[in-house]
Amino acid sequence: xxxxxxxxxxxxxxxxxxxxxxxxxxxxxxxxxxxxxxxxxxxxxxxxxxxxxxxxxxxxxxxxxxxxxxxxxxxxxxxxxxxxxxxxxxxxxxxxxxxxxxxxxxxxxxxxxxxxxxxxxxxxxxxxxxxxxxxxxxxxxxxxxxxxxxxxxxxxxxxxxxxxxxxxxxxxxxxxxxxxxxxxxxxxxxxxxxxxxxxxxxxxxxxxxxxxxxxxxxxxxxxxxxxxxxxxxxxxxxxxxxxxxxxxxxxxxxxxxxxxxxxxxxxxxxxxxxxxxxxxxxxxxxxxxxxxxxxxxxxxxxxxxxxxxxxxxxxxxxxxxxxxxxxxxxxxxxxxxxxxxxxxxxxxxxxxxxxxxxxxxxxxxxxxxxxxxxxxxxxxxxxxxxxxxxxxxxxxxxxxxxxxxxxxxxxxxxxxxxxxxxxxxxxxxxxxxxxxxxxx
Numbered sequence: 001x002x003x004x005x006x007x008x009x010x011x012x013x014x015x016x017x018x019x020x021x022x023x024x025x026x027x028x029x030x031x032x033x034x035x036x037x038x039x040x041x042x043x044x045x046x047x048x049x050x051x052x053x054x055x056x057x058x059x060x061x062x063x064x065x066x067x068x069x070x071x072x073x074x075x076x077x078x079x080x081x082x083x084x085x086x087x088x089x090x091x092x093x094x095x096x097x098x099x100x101x102x103x104x105x106x107x108x109x110x111x112x113x114x115x116x117x118x119x120x121x122x123x124x125x126x127x128x129x130x131x132x133x134x135x136x137x138x139x140x141x142x143x144x145x146x147x148x149x150x151x152x153x154x155x156x157x158x159x160x161x162x163x164x165x166x167x168x169x170x171x172x173x174x175x176x177x178x179x180x181x182x183x184x185x186x187x188x189x190x191x192x193x194x195x196x197x198x199x200x201x202x203x204x205x206x207x208x209x210x211x212x213x214x215x216x217x218x219x220x221x222x223x224x225x226x227x228x229x230x231x232x233x234x235x236x237x238x239x240x241x242x243x244x245x246x247x248x249x250x251x252x253x254x255x256x257x258x259x260x261x262x263x264x265x266x267x268x269x270x271x272x273x274x275x276x277x278x279x280x281x282x283x284x285x286x287x288x289x290x291x292x293x294x295x296x297x298x299x300x301x302x303x304x305x306x307x308x309x310x311x312x313x314x315x316x317x318x319x320x321x322x323x324x325x326x327x328x329x330x331x332x333x334x335x336x337x338x339x340x341x342x343x344x345x346x347x348x349x350x351x352x353x354x355x356x357x358x359x360x361x362x363x364x365x366x367x368x369x370x371x372x373x374x375x376x377x378x379x380x381x382x383x384x385x386x387x388x389x390x391x392x393x394x395x396x397x398x399x400x401x402x403x404x405x406x407x408x409x410x411x412x413x414x415x416x417x418x419x420x421x422x423x424x425x426x427x428x429x430x431x432x433x434x435x436x437x438x439x440x
Contacts, residue, residue, distance in 0.1 A: 005427050006238070006282030008314035012370075014277075014389055020397075022273070022424045026432045027264045031241025038245050039081040043232065046248030047256060052085045055229050056159040061093045062086060063157035065164075065180045068100045069110045069284055070291060072240055073165045076116045082163070082232055083119070091123055095153050098127040099164075099184025102191055102350055104322050105129075126153060130188040139225050144218050146194060149187035150226060162231045162250055166257040168265055168433045170297040170357065171200055173210040176233040177254030178223035186222070188350070194218055195353040197343045207298070207433045208266055210258065223250060233257050235264070238428050268437035272304040273422045275396055277389065279312045279429035286313035286429075288320040289373065289381060290351065293358050295429040300361045302424060302434045307365045308396055310389055313429075315371040319381065325351040329381045335359035338382075358382070368392060397421045 001021055005012040032038040043052045056062050064082070067073035079096070086094060096119070098106060105127045112120055119125065128151050129135050136149040137156075154160060166176035183191050194215060199205060204213040231250035234242045235257060243264070246257035280286035280295035292313040299309045319326040328351060332338045338359040342352045359382075361367065368386040369378050375385040386392050400421050426432050 003425055003427055005277075005312045005425075006279045006286075006429060006431075007312045008286065008316065009283040011282065012312055014312075016390060016423075016425065017393070020421055020423055022269070022422070024267055024269065024424055024426050024432055024434050025428060026238070026267065029237055029243040029264055031237060031239065031243055032245070035077055035242045036081050038242065039078060039232070039234075039247075040085070042245040042247035043082065043085050046230070047246065047253040049230060049248035049253075052082070052161075052230055052247070053088070056086055056089055058088050058090065060089060060158040061156070062089055062095070062159045062161065063154045064094065064096045064161045065099045065154065065184055066096055066115070067164050067180075067184075068098055068103055069106045069114060070103055070287065071165065071175075072236060072281070072284060073163070074234070074236070074240060074242065075114050075163070077242070078163060078232065078234060079115060079119060082161070083123070094123055095157065096123055096125045097151060097154055097185055098125070099180055100128050100130070101183040101186075102130055102188060102323065104320075128185045130186065130191065133187065136187055139222070142218050142221055144193070144199075144214065146190055146218060148182070148190050148222055148225070150181065150190075150222070151185035154181075154185050155226065159230070160226065160228045162228050162233075164233050166233050166235050166246070166254070166261045167431065168208040168261060170207055170294050170430065171195075171205040171215055171353070172219065173206070173208060173213045173216040174254075174258045174261065176257060177231065177250060178216075178219040181226050181228070182219050182222040192348040192350060196348045197345070197352065197356060200353050200356050201343075207301070207435075208262055220251070235261050238431060265431065266433045266435060269302050269424070269434050270437055271422070272302050272436065273307065273424040274304055274400060275308045275310065275393060275423045276300075276303045276426065277310045277312070277393075277423065278426040281429040281431045283314065283316070286315065287317040289313070289315050289318070289369075289371075290320060290323065290325045290354055292369075293354050293361075295426075296361050296367055297357055298430040298433050299424075299426060300364055302436060303365045305364055308368065309361070309365050310368045310370065310386060310392065312370040312389065315373045318373070319377065323351045324349055325354055326381075328352060328355045329358075335362040335382060339363075393423060
């Protein structure tokens with residue numbers, strides 16, 4: 001069974017065994033026939049809002065938040081249509097803000113790939129600096145006790161617009177919507193507090209859940225303080241085609257987009273698997289190991305206790321070398337020790353949330369990584385390197401069958417009938433979010 005895994009920019013063809021393999025993919029939705037027309041229609045007939053052209057006047061200043069390079073948001077196709085609806089606003093009054101969160105700033109080459117040369121040359125484009133308090137304004141304290149600082153350029157604009165794409169998120173519930181504010185253009189400290197260990201440990205801080213999810217609740221609370229005037233979010237299929245456009249009131253438009261994404265992406269399975277093969281949805285999402293934890297998290301939902309997760313992620317940008325993820329992983333010798341130091345810390349530090357989630361996954365299953373990372377780098381991240389995915393599956397199946405025979409669990413049929421060994425493949429990684437149907 002030949003399956004193409006989303007890996008880097010070119011994909012990875014893997015010839016899996018013919019039997020015992022379940023391929024789990026999102027419900028495929030064709031892209032809209034005319035993307036520009038669909039976006040324009042959504043902007044002119046928005047959800048619970050006046051049309052964008054009526055919201056912004058020629059006297060207004062406008063700030064537009066767009067997603068950074070780690071997201072597959074097709075800003076180069078979306079923003080030109082949005083900006084065409086603002087042609088009556090002088091270009092010098094429009095600012096586009098790169099919502100980097102705690103990620104690194106993007107290079108000029110990356111910005112050109114994200115936005116297109118025309119936008120870079122004709123509009124003011126800035127990158128949010130989460131550690132520069134001078135570039136932010138203080139909005140007070142959230143209901144969770146978080147001191148909230150938000151980008152000054154965004155707050156001072158008369159018209160504030162959020163853009164992004166919607167998919168289930170492994171602790172925020174869904175991407176898009178209020179996530180553009182907190183996390184995209186918030187202070188470093190505000191982001192850390194939102195991702196503190198108790199917030200991440202909440203059972204409701206997970207894929208596709210917004211109700212009683214403390215992380216999503218705080219994001220929404222901050223968005224209410226900021227009062228965005230308009231939202232433009234899209235959903236995508238595995239070809240990165242736009243499948244849905246949701247524009248208008250930030251809360252209602254985002255909710256409709258989440259409902260659409262939930263139906264397409266979240267897939268039920270009846271029983272957990274011995275092995276789950278996953279990806280991190282290819283480039284740009286699998287640029288580094290930090291982002292790849294999302295793919296592991298999706299797989300962990302349906303792997304057996306003590307099972308195996310195999311992740312194919314190129315990691316062309318390394319672990320990465322910036323941030324604290326690499327250093328934190330290397331600071332302790334086991335997942336249990338990592339969780340102890342994170343949960344006992346008096347103040348959260350950058351990237352601890354990703355380490356916390358990875359450590360919890362490692363306590364449930366072994367994780368193998370197929371990537372471009374050096375093998376020693378993989379081992380220092382508490383993972384196991386693998387060069388041949390199919391050979392590893394065959395080895396695990398042989399070991400499982402031998403173990404069952406030794407225990408007398410399947411008698412002489414063990415070798416002749418290996419179908420009790422179950423393998424799931426998520427070719428699109430976290431673009432598919434499986435769940436055990438008995439928990440639905």
